[in-house]
Amino acid sequence: NYEFGSTYAPRVSYHFNPKVSSYHFGVRHPMKPFRLMLTDHLVSGYGLHKIMDLYETRKASDDxxxxxxxxxxxxxxxxVNPDNVNKMPRGTLDKFNIGDDCPIFHNLYEYSSLYTGASLDASRKLLNGQSDIAINWSGGLHHAKKTSPSGFCYINDIVLSILNLLRFHPRVLYIDIDLHHGDGVQEAFYTTDRVYTVSFHKYNGEFFPGTGNYDETGCSNGKHFALNVPLKDGIDDDSYINLFKSIIDPLITSYNPTVIIQQCGADSLGHDRLGCFNLNIKAHGECVKFVKSFGIPMLVVGGGGYTPKNVSRLWTYETGILNNVLLSPELPSDIPFLNYFDDEYSLYPVLDDLYENKNSKQFLEDLRIRCLEQIRYLKG
Ligand code: ZLM
Ligand code: CA
Ligand code: ZN
Structure with missing residues (x-):
């Protein structure tokens, strides 16, 4: 490991409760909270826990x-629990969107309040100035709605954290690099200019959750304060990084946020079980490094990610970046569950070799221009 970026040495806090990784959505369900345990072992195996403020998080309260x-x-x-779920009044399960995506599993409520408590603790550290960067890999559940769960997300910890930050911050920027559209967060702040939401995602009108075309830009006071970057299958490292930087740079300069929340969903990596992009770990991490380089307080959360070994590699690498540490490729040899990484004992496996890039140069250039036009509305 060696350090980089000596000019900005942020105080970083890491918010985690090992309990949150012990819940099960069901045997074949793609969402595996166990990936959080894997991440935590890798983070401490690399010694990163020694240079951050660690907080074992509490459950969020009902209020x-x-x-x-x-x-x-x-x-x-x-x-609700697995034993009484089928005895609920007729219509209840449809009303609350319960099914294969959002099943009722044991202690679901406890699980949801734990990952939410961690995001709220993290936002509080930013508010009271004790942290410049606060990390909660168990959060980032961007689909949850006001009245129902959606897409593996039950409680929207991001919306709740932003509401908390808005008590003292005039302008909050939300950046979402999960493979899926950040619809729950966009919807919650669609009519306000105090939160700018931007999501990069796969879009074809059908792919879950179906929203996130470039014509969704906010309404009322929030007109021009939502930005969507709809992408096709197979986008590669260079195209993604170039597009990301050429949008985020003018966006931060024009909007001038006082705090940034970045959702780092790992399903945008190549080889993800539900994914279709071709990103490597270093390219995903480059987006985090770029946002950090502006020196604005950051709340960093996880999200999707369905190939656990790569999720934990990515979030460990990004924990390093946020601490100005570049991690060596050799994985620590003394961590529990080392056998999960026996595909390649490296932090940086090759992930960009699976899908054809359907995003042509022309398509990406048109998209970039469209996004910059949206951002230009902020001036004047
Ligand atoms: N069926 N089991 C991303 C959320 C993506 C909706 C199609 C459910 C799955 C998927 C669940 C074991 C984030 C849809 C899918 C099958 C209607 C989605 C349970 C496999 C399984 O084997 C599975 C019985 C399950 C779910 C695949 N669901 C793949 N994609 C999406 C939701 C969440 O990453 O953005 C943030 C955490 N749902 O496409 C269907 C339309 C339900
Ligand atoms: Ca996204
Ligand atoms: Zn996702």
């Missing part, structure tokens, strides 16, 4: 969840 979600929905989450 905290009710800042965004409805009474009706929170009460349902609290009382």
């Amino acid at each position: 905290e969840l009710l800042e965004f979600h409805t009474d009706d929905y929170i009460n349902f989450l609290k009382k």
